[in-house]
Amino acid sequence: MRALTIGLVLAILTIAPAGALTLGEAKTGFSADRTLIVDGKTYEGRMWTMPGMERHEQNLNGVPAAFVLHSETPLAQLVLPELHTVVEFMLPAELHLFADPRLTRKPIGPETINGIATTKYAIDETVPEGHGTGFLWLSEDGIPMKLDGTFTRTSGRVAHLHWELNHVKLGPQPSSLFQPPHGFSKLPADAMLPLLGLKLKTAHE
Secondary structure: OOHHHHHHHHHHOOOOOOOOOOOOOOOOOEEEEEEEEEOOEEEEEEEEEEOOEEEEEEEEOOEEEEEEEEOOOOEEEEEEHHHOEEEEEEOOHHHHHHHOHHHHOOEEEEEEEOOEEEEEEEEEEEEOOEEEEEEEEEEOOOOEEEEEEEEEEOOOOEEEEEEEEEEEEEOOOOHHHHOOOOOOEEEEHHHHHHHHOOOOEEOOO
């Protein structure tokens, strides 16, 4: 389920203060095409996952980018290949709902999503940052195949979310995908991200 967290970083980056969010952590390696829709705006990308590691590739305002997550740290890495740069940032607290194990406590029943057997769950949960409602389709291996939901922040701001995976291929993924390239410069988020029209928490905030 962890995949959904970084997937939403890709979208929320452009509408919020940005951040990442995932749904837990898959138990197996896989790759997939990812579609994310936030308030009617569509974000297409590709993702690779191994237990405890995740990579998402996405254009950010026309700039190729890759997000890399490791479960042992709250820091995420934004890799910008054309700029030979890596930016580290903190995952935002308001997205913690999507890693909450309570999301799977209300199963509805089995359903196949894009060729993958899943269980559909109803979501109706509150965290300090807000309230989430909707439905989640999760495979036995913890792959978040689909999500349709709404998150209302304590400020009253509402976001409508749709996430879906296609062309899922199970199996080990190369470890190099989850490490920044050698020789890339590391820059603080406040120095680089404004150039991309983005705002994120830095590693020191």
